[in-house]
Amino acid sequence: MYPSRFRYEAPRSIDEAIALLRDGGGEAKVLAGGQSLVPLLKLRFAAPELLVDINSLPGLDYHRVDADGTLRIGALCRHADLERSTVLAGRQPTMAAAAPLVADPIVRNRGTLVGSLCHADPQGDWASVVTALGGHVVAQGPDGRRDIPIADFVSGPFQNTLGYDEVAVEAVIPAPKGTPAGGYLKLERRVGDFATAGVAVAIELSGAVVTRAGIALTGVGGSTIDARDAAQSLVGGPLTAESIGQAADLAAQAAQPKTDHRGSAEYKRHIVRTFVTRILSSAVSKETQ
Numbered sequence: 001m002y003p004s005r006f007r008y009e010a011p012r013s014i015d016e017a018i019a020l021l022r023d024g025g026g027e028a029k030v031l032a033g034g035q036s037l038v039p040l041l042k043l044r045f046a047a048p049e050l051l052v053d054i055n056s057l058p059g060l061d062y063h064r065v066d067a068d069g070t071l072r073i074g075a076l077c078r079h080a081d082l083e084r085s086t087v088l089a090g091r092q093p094t095m096a097a098a099a100p101l102v103a104d105p106i107v108r109n110r111g112t113l114v115g116s117l118c119h120a121d122p123q124g125d126w127a128s129v130v131t132a133l134g135g136h137v138v139a140q141g142p143d144g145r146r147d148i149p150i151a152d153f154v155s156g157p158f159q160n161t162l163g164y165d166e167v168a169v170e171a172v173i174p175a176p177k178g179t180p181a182g183g184y185l186k187l188e189r190r191v192g193d194f195a196t197a198g199v200a201v202a203i204e205l206s207g208a209v210v211t212r213a214g215i216a217l218t219g220v221g222g223s224t225i226d227a228r229d230a231a232q233s234l235v236g237g238p239l240t241a242e243s244i245g246q247a248a249d250l251a252a253q254a255a256q257p258k259t260d261h262r263g264s265a266e267y268k269r270h271i272v273r274t275f276v277t278r279i280l281s282s283a284v285s286k287e288t289q
């Protein structure tokens with residue numbers, strides 16, 4: 001199917017992009033990698049009057065670490081940039097594990113992490129990773145910039161809290177205060193598919209003690225699930241078979257899966273429990289190496 005007719009603009013500055021969105025009055029859409037928006041246009045699930053293509057905006061294709069360890073990912077940083085990143089290795093194990101699992105190489109070459117957060121697909125991998133890491137999105141609009149914690153940014157399935165005249169300019173991951181550990185595991189029916197279930201675990205350690213933990217779940221609810229109780233149960237003690245088992249059980253309880261063509265609800269809950277156990281057990285074996 002062909003998309004509905006739309007006007008296309010490719011602004012050269014962020015101010016110009018914001019002005020176009022403002023003039024669009026809610027009928028305009030930002031186009032980043034196009035890997036979610038273009039299929040929606042072709043299926044006519046979306047029919048904006050105006051597309052504001054941000055790909056010509058300078059200086060948004062970065063991902064970098066500040067002197068204090070804060071990681072910043074610009075709106076035009078592609079999934080593939082993160083997959084090939086030398087910045088993430090060692091510093092951000094959860095992100096490094098997720099990057100090669102997002103979609104397929106063709107999609108990864110164009111799609112962006114920030115676009116994935118904006119799209120807010122319950123099966124989006126990055127929203128879980130950024131949730132586990134306690135990140136936020138920086139939005140820029142006519143009144144300047146504001147920080148939106150990821151928990152407040154994703155407001156439901158395919159919904160975010162950006163104003164119609166705001167561009168998400170970057171995602172920010174706070175600097176780890178302890179030694180970072182964790183990972184991302186995803187069960188997919190075939191390579192490149194969306195998750196049947198996915199689990200992001202991000203912990204920080206001081207010696208053997210967990211000082212911070214985040215656990216988030218992909219594809220097992222109406223939106224990304226922040227399994228806070230599971231994560232909190234780990235903080236303040238070492239990773240033991242008992243603490244890992246308890247966190248895995250709490251994460252499985254936090255999941256709200258539905259039975260569908262990808263598997264039964266109980267099967268998906270079982271996957272969540274297994275993935276939390278695997279990621280945390282692997283963190284223990286790396287710690288003792």
Ligand SMILES: Cc1cc2nc3c(=O)[nH]c(=O)nc-3n(C[C@H](O)[C@H](O)[C@H](O)COP(=O)(O)OP(=O)(O)OC[C@H]3O[C@@H](n4cnc5c(N)ncnc54)[C@H](O)[C@@H]3O)c2cc1C
Nearest residue numbers: 030032033034035036037103111112115116118124125168
């Ligand atoms: C075949 C296929 C398989 C896929 N598999 C997976 C998968 O396994 N896991 C996964 O997580 N994703 C998957 N995706 C989705 C992919 O990751 C997309 O790249 C991502 O969801 C959206 O990023 P984008 O840059 O392409 O955004 P676009 O498609 O350009 O935009 C998506 C939405 O976000 C808005 N938006 C984008 N950027 C901004 C911004 N900077 N500011 C404001 N609004 C913005 C757009 O207006 C639009 O509403 C798949 C896609 C395809 C086509």
